[in-house]
Amino acid sequence: MTLRTYLGTAPGVGKTYAMLKEGxxxxxxxxxxxxxxLERHGREETRAQLGDLEVVPPAAVExxxxxxxxxxxxxxxxxxxxxxxxxxxxxxxxxGSRQRWQDVADLLAAGRDVLTTxxxxxxxxxxxxxxxxxxxxxxxxxxxxxxxxxxxxxVDMPAxxxxxxxxxxxxxxxxRIGGALAExxxxxxxxxxxxxxxxxxxxxxxxxxxxxxxxxxxVEPAKRPLIIAGVSESDWGEPVxxxxxxxxxxxxxxxxxxxxxxADGSARHDRGALELExxxxxxxxxxxxxxxxxxxxxxxxxxSRLGELARGSVAGRLRxxxxxVGVSEVRRREPPAPTGExxxxxxxTAG
Numbered sequence: 334m335t336l337r338t339y340l341g342t343a344p345g346v347g348k349t350y351a352m353l354k355e356g357x358x359x360x361x362x363x364x365x366x367x368x369x370x371l372e373r374h375g376r377e378e379t380r381a382q383l384g385d386l387e388v389v390p391p392a393a394v395e396x397x398x399x400x401x402x403x404x405x406x407x408x409x410x411x412x413x414x415x416x417x418x419x420x421x422x423x424x425x426x427x428x429g430s431r432q433r434w435q436d437v438a439d440l441l442a443a444g445r446d447v448l449t450t451x452x453x454x455x456x457x458x459x460x461x462x463x464x465x466x467x468x469x470x471x472x473x474x475x476x477x478x479x480x481x482x483x484x485x486x487x488v489d490m491p492a493x494x495x496x497x498x499x500x501x502x503x504x505x506x507x508x509r510i511g512g513a514l515a516e517x518x519x520x521x522x523x524x525x526x527x528x529x530x531x532x533x534x535x536x537x538x539x540x541x542x543x544x545x546x547x548x549x550x551x552v553e554p555a556k557r558p559l560i561i562a563g564v565s566e567s568d569w570g571e572p573v574x575x576x577x578x579x580x581x582x583x584x585x586x587x588x589x590x591x592x593x594x595x596a597d598g599s600a601r602h603d604r605g606a607l608e609l610e611x612x613x614x615x616x617x618x619x620x621x622x623x624x625x626x627x628x629x630x631x632x633x634x635x636x637s638r639l640g641e642l643a644r645g646s647v648a649g650r651l652r653x654x655x656x657x658v659g660v661s662e663v664r665r666r667e668p669p670a671p672t673g674e675x676x677x678x679x680x681x682t683a684g
Contacts, residue, residue, distance in 0.1 A: 334441045335612040336483025338422060338487040339450045342530040343523055345504035346448045346490040348670040349420055353382040355448055356418045360386060367414040369440070370433070374422050376503065394427050401427040404435050409445075416446045422480075422640050423455035423473040425515035434475045447483075451475055456658065457652075462542040463529060465551050467522040477533075478649060481664075490522035539629060539661050540634045543584030558586030558628040563593060563647075570633055572663045580661070589625065593617040615650035622651075622658055650670070 337355070341348035349372065360366040368388040373379050391406035401405045403426055424433040437447050453684060454463035457474040464471045471473055496518055504522055505513050522549075523556045525545050532541035545556070563578035564570030573592060581588040611617025614632075622630055632647050641667055649658045 334444050335446045336441055337446075337448050337486065338483060339365055339478050339486050339488050340456075340480070340530065341452045341491045342487070342535075343451065343454075343495060343518070344452060345495055345498060346517075347378075347489050348488040349379055349524045350382050351486065351488050352418055352420070352448045352450050353379065353384075354385070356386055357382070357384055357448060359416050364416050365412075365414040366416040366418065367409060367412050368418045369409045370419050370421065374504075375506065377435075378503065386418070387414075395627050396427040399427075404433060406439050409440065410443055414445070419447055419449045419498060422449045422451040423475040425473050425554055432473070432475070435477050436478070448542045449591065451480065453526055453533065456480065456533060458661075459529055459533060459542065460473075460540060462546065463526060465499070466525045466529075466545055466549060467517055469517055476649075476652075478646065478662075483507075485534065486606045487530050489527050489530060492520045492527070493519070495554065496520070537579070538558075538643065539580045539659065540583035543580065543586075547584060549612065550684045559625055560584075560586050560588050561618065561625070561627045561630045563612065563614065563630055563632045564590060565593065565633065570663075573631050573633050576661065576663050580629060580631065584628075586628065588591070589621075591621050613650070615647045615654060618647075619651060619654040627658055627659060630655070630664065631661045634664040 339352045341350040353368075353371075356366050356368070357647050364399075365372075366386055368383070368386050370391070371379075371383065373383075373386060389405060389409050391402035392408065393400045394403045395401075404419060417671070419433065421439055422434050422437060437449055440447050447595060455529070456477050460471055460474045465467075483605075495504075499510055499513055499518055502510065526542055529538060530544060532538040534624060553667050559582070560577045560581040562570065562574045564573055577590075579586055580586070589607060589608055594608070594610045608620065609621060611619045611620065618630055618632070621627070629676045630651055632651065634648070635648065645663075648662045650661050651658075
């Protein structure tokens with residue numbers, strides 16, 4: 334089973350189009366492909382790209398006396414198809430009980446390949462930054478680690494090109510065009526989202542987000558951001574410290590290196606850092622982050638991606654313990670996967 338996410342820098346750049354194009358390519362190769370969920374938005378290009386791919390009928394989710402269509406995982410599995418297309422990865426069911434990425438996880442566990450879509454603003458690490466930069470409300474989110482566990486194809490488009498698409502009615506209906514161009518789809522917003530998307534692919538989204546927020550005057554001047562570098566007993570985590578230094582410099586913040594040892598909870602200063610003993614690295618770092626009012630914690634990735642999905646990670650535990658604090662991982666660099674056939678949009682890939 335494999336996961337491929339088409340990550341759009343903004344709505345309308347062509348991520349669903351790219352997903353459908355790849356689905357049709359694989360169907361033409363003889364693979365059995367079905368569409369588990371598709372948001373058409375009335376777009377002619379999307380309808381045309383769907384072609385003759387089989388669309389699985391949706392399930393009905395009952396909520397407050399109303400019925401809402403949603404992805405039917407059981408029906409998708411019953412088709413026996415090996416490749417499943419699932420649009421809008423960050424969607425939450427009407428009753429709030431489940432997110433679509435969890436359904437996709439079930440499809441992957443059942444041995445299916447999944448092609449899916451999301452926007453940069455849906456990434457949990459960037460959701461709040463994107464909302465601040467665009468002046469819009471926060472949107473539904475998907476865990477970064479879930480998306481990074483598979484292949485990611487970034488789908489981008491120059492700001493003016495996207496605005497022309499919107500103005501021509503290819504993205505929204507006529508009654509929504511004026512508001513879209515005047516608000517969310519202003520050139521500075523689209524350029525910022527594009528920067529965030531490319532930075533996320535390169536693994537330096539924290540530095541770029543801090544720079545963009547500072548450039549817009551959206552960083553509170555009263556408090557210097559505090560960045561914590563969490564390092565382990567086995568090594569002092571030079572890559573972790575280097576990443577934390579770059580983030581701190583990008584947002585004109587302070588840096589604190591915390592060395593966590595699993596033991597009885599005592600703490601002391603040593604080797605120019607705070608050395609802490611705790612029951613687990615995540616618990617110790619969370620304790621310090623709360624006490625010091627940290628804005629971001631940087632840690633290393635010590636497990637494989639699949640291992641993290643199965644057993645969790647220090648970063649995942651920190652995100653649970655510190656919902657209001659940013660958490661970054663320094664991961665092993667892997668070579669990019671091939672892009673595949675090109676389309677009307679600019680794409681780049683990362684594993």
